Amino acid sequence: MNFYKSALAMAAIAFLAALVMLIGGNYEIGSPLLIFAFISLSIGFRGFPVLKGFAFTLIIFAVVVAALQYPTYFISYNGYKFSKLITPLIQIIMFGMGTEMSLKDFAGVVKTPKAVLIGLAGHFTVMPLLGFSLAKAFNFPPEIAAGVVLIGSMPCGLASNVMSYLANANLALSVTLTAVATVLAPFITPLWMKFLGGQFVKVDALAMMLDIVKVVIIPIGGGLLFNKFFKGKVHWLDKAMPILSMFGIACVIIIIVAAGRNNLIVIGPALIICAFIHNSGGYLFGYWTGRLFGLAERDCRTIAIEVGMQNGGLASSLATSMGKPATIGLASAVFSPIMNITGSILASYWHRKPPQDTIDPRFEDEVVVPT
Numbered sequence: 001m002n003f004y005k006s007a008l009a010m011a012a013i014a015f016l017a018a019l020v021m022l023i024g025g026n027y028e029i030g031s032p033l034l035i036f037a038f039i040s041l042s043i044g045f046r047g048f049p050v051l052k053g054f055a056f057t058l059i060i061f062a063v064v065v066a067a068l069q070y071p072t073y074f075i076s077y078n079g080y081k082f083s084k085l086i087t088p089l090i091q092i093i094m095f096g097m098g099t100e101m102s103l104k105d106f107a108g109v110v111k112t113p114k115a116v117l118i119g120l121a122g123h124f125t126v127m128p129l130l131g132f133s134l135a136k137a138f139n140f141p142p143e144i145a146a147g148v149v150l151i152g153s154m155p156c157g158l159a160s161n162v163m164s165y166l167a168n169a170n171l172a173l174s175v176t177l178t179a180v181a182t183v184l185a186p187f188i189t190p191l192w193m194k195f196l197g198g199q200f201v202k203v204d205a206l207a208m209m210l211d212i213v214k215v216v217i218i219p220i221g222g223g224l225l226f227n228k229f230f231k232g233k234v235h236w237l238d239k240a241m242p243i244l245s246m247f248g249i250a251c252v253i254i255i256i257v258a259a260g261r262n263n264l265i266v267i268g269p270a271l272i273i274c275a276f277i278h279n280s281g282g283y284l285f286g287y288w289t290g291r292l293f294g295l296a297e298r299d300c301r302t303i304a305i306e307v308g309m310q311n312g313g314l315a316s317s318l319a320t321s322m323g324k325p326a327t328i329g330l331a332s333a334v335f336s337p338i339m340n341i342t343g344s345i346l347a348s349y350w351h352r353k354p355p356q357d358t359i360d361p362r363f364e365d366e367v368v369v370p371t
Contacts (some may be wrong), residue, residue, distance in 0.1 A: 004047025011040035031069040038062035053166050053347055056246055057340040063250045064337065067113045067257035068265075074258035080257045083325045089248040090317040091219045096241040097158045097178075098223015106179055115290065119177040122185070122285050122307035128153040128192040130281050135200070135276050142200040143324055144267060147331030148242075148274060149197040150315050153189045155181035157311035158245065159340060166347035168354055169301035177306045182220060183312070184211040201328070211321045216314060249336070252316050256333040260326035264334070271331060275338035282308030283346060297355035309343050312336030 007234035014037035021030030042058035045051040067074055074082060133151020135145035156178050189212060190205035197203050257264060264271075286307035290300035312332040319329030 004044045006044075007040045007047075008044035011037045011044055012038060015333060028070065029370055031065060035062045035065050035069075038065065050348060050351075053163075053344040054341075057337060057344055059246075059250060060253060060337040060340065063254045064257050067254045068261055071258040073260045074254050076157075080300065083259060083320055086252050086255060086320045086325065087215060087317050089252055090215050090313045093158075093245045094216050094219035095223045095226075095250045096245040097182075098220035099226050099241055100158065100161070101175065101179055101220070101224060103224065106176065106183075112173055112176075112299070114293060115173055115295055115303060116180060118289050118293060118295075119173075119286065119303045119306050120150055120181060120184070122282060122289065122303065123155060123177075123181050124153070124188045124192070126285050127278070127282055127307065127310065128196055130278055132196040132199075134278055137269050138266065138274055140270070140274075141327075143327035144263065144271070144330060146193075146197040146200040146203075147315070147319060147324075147328040148271075148278070149200070150193060150318060150328060151310050151312060151332045151335045153192040153197075154280060154310035154312070154315050155185040155189070156306045156309055157313065159343065160306050160309040161342040163305045163347040164251050164302050166344075167301050167305060167350035168298065169305060169350070170296075170298040171302075173299055173302045174306055175304070181306075182216060182311075185311075186217060189318075201322075201334040202323075203322075207321070208318060211318055212314070215317045249313055252313055253333050253336060256316055256319075256325050256329045260330040260333065263327060263330055267330075268334065271334040272338065275331075276342070278335070279308050279342050282310075283342070301350055301355070304345065305343060308346075309339045310335065312339065 011351045014033050018030045018033035018037055021027075021033060024030075038061045042055045042062070045058065069133045076082060096168035097147045107288050128149060129152075131149045135148040138145075140148065158178070161171065161174045161178055186209050190203075190208040193203045193208060194205040286304035287300045290303045295303070312335055316325065317331050317333075319325050319327075319332065322328055
């Protein structure tokens, strides 16, 4: 525990020093200090159960600062553009996601159809339409606006399962929603992008559908096979996949932020506000719609988190496939850390307020703790 407290003390000192340097315009020293402060704070948070959920988000902050201050290091090397790494990295992340899933996760549709339908309705109707409305309201440039629609049209990702677990929500329902939304994404996401995003940029729906299959369905299918035949037998890989996934997400964000640095400096504050509104809108719709339909408190929490958190990695990969990682992909780079922040805060709040109802007995045997 002393180690973690020391890390927090070093973070506090580094933050103060960074603040003094940045106010004085000394970015050459202030930026590295700020990066060090975020990393130290992340390490310190891991020593406290209540704060542990914020540790990865702080690493993302460090990554964003590094990308903004030293963009040239993360754009290319000897003529090789790092944006080419985005799709392989997302495929690795999706494979890791598949290793945490099994075919029984899809059976939850039959067991709780009402909850699943509400969650899917939020994902694939409310969030794309809200993204489109916000893009119009903020009057973003066309490619930035298309990126907001794109992130709004995404299924949920693995992070939502972790947040559901921390929030004392229905984890089995969370995994089911993630699984079903991911499978439906190749069919629904391109249609929304064609219908809504097509008002800002040219969208090839068929090409996007094939990209989602390549980036998501095939790797997750491989992960499912791994889960069935090798789960628990290759211990080092079981432990490595969550770390590799987090590393992949950090790499994707640093590449996109570096590529879109100039756009982000100009439009970043508006995108951050937009992300908060979009994210919060998903939480509110998911929770209160669940309450309206008489679902248990655990299920309402689950739907709120699932609807509010989108798969930013997939959005980044699709933006790269469209050849626009620095513009269309910028929204996902901004939305991803915002979703992790709000998700962590919401999960921590709910963690301290155990739901009055119990876990749905139909799911009791299916609840697993994510690694």
